[in-house]
Amino acid sequence: MSPNADEIAEEEIVERIFEAVVEQRLPPGTKLSESALCEAFGVGRMRIRRSLLLLASREVVELRANRGAYVATPTAEQAREVFEARLALEPAIARLAFERATPADFAALAQHLRQEHDANQQGRRHEAIRLSGQFHTLLAQIAGNAVLLRMMKDLVTRTSLIIGIFGGPGASNCRDDEHQQIVDALLARDGQKAVDLMTAHLHHIASHLDLEAKSSNSVDLVSLFAGP
């Protein structure tokens, strides 16, 4: 009787692919063929198709007509826009989280920091990357705003792609000690400091990117022919 007891829903497929992208197990440009995904998730083609459309609408996947779906490859311009958006949103989210955090939230934050630290120390890279992104969505969750949470999930996921393209070879997403400092500021009831630390944290991440780097591949040709 239950409507979706046997097959998994589109939301779950989207969530799983989001997770894989965040963990950088699906690098930018990876082809996501329909048949492979059908097999992987054990669902019909239509469901995969809808999932890919949803992923494309959030700009995590790029649909090329008659050529299939690919993990998005953000441009330098898009990278700039994503970080600009994060700089607009996350200080506000930090402030809201500061205002609304309950003791249970602080416990969740503490546990999260522990997990992040452990994953880093034990060299579980994928998990560490996922957790470092999840820290930012956890704050949005504590802020108690589903709209902001949704936005942050998208931005964090796209940030993983951006780091994959423009980040150095071993550049991970965040340094977990900066997360620790933010939580410390929240615990010290110093909202403004938390906001400032978040802003600095984002600038710090962005400063580790080389936005002129990989785009040269295609831009060289384009600028060659578009030249004066």
Next chain:
Amino acid sequence: MSPNADEIAEEEIVERIFEAVVEQRLPPGTKLSESALCEAFGVGRMRIRRSLLLLASREVVELRANRGAYVATPTAEQAREVFEARLALEPAIARLAFERATPADFAALAQHLRQEHDANQQGRRHEAIRLSGQFHTLLAQIAGNAVLLRMMKDLVTRTSLIIGIFGGPGASNCRDDEHQQIVDALLARDGQKAVDLMTAHLHHIASHLDLEAKSSNSVDLVSLFAGP
């Protein structure tokens, strides 16, 4: 040879429905039957289906299983979240617009204010509502950030729904003189004033809502049975 010369694309259908919702010609709760939309846009069912899925992913449309698509009816909680998100985003957008506005942008703003004023004076209500929402997306456009622009389009559209539900009978979206003041601040090269005016403007809109109002229809019953 052109791929979509005869039929209109999903994006255009989504855009058209967005516009209709912003103009409050599609009130919250309106049923969007597939057959009707197929006829209206002259496209096949699949395309309509995809469009509705995209609209649902942006929470402008609600898909009820086996019952069809309906224009979303935001709850009071969602209304709060939307305005909170706008308060987080729009001051930042105003600042970016301030930093990047070119003379051409100012001309566009001036023309927009004129159109808004005219539509208000001549009583073209739908157009006036649309333009008053469009002012906010125009600022995001001037800010030069596609990510923020997309977010603002969604939020503005949902705001129209929120006003339709929680706004007074004749409550329109914005008072255009407040838009004028914001542009004046930009022209005076007073970025901080523009930011503050935007914040005040949003608070002003939100203050005209009665978030306890219409939800009583269903909440009464729920709270009745959930009572202690």
Next chain:
DNA sequence: GTTGACACAATTGTTAACAATCGTGTCAAC
């Protein structure tokens, strides 16, 4: 040896028929 055209295989996109679900209207029973 390189380049061009051609044909084939694989994948995506579309269409149409089918299945399932829900709302409504009718009708009998109390």
Next chain:
DNA sequence: GTTGACACGATTGTTAACAATTGTGTCAAC
């Protein structure tokens, strides 16, 4: 007169076959 069950119609959801496009590999020509 109201309530319950039942059956019908309408609409949505799914499946499978079909059409179209793209990329690739082969082969001949220069």
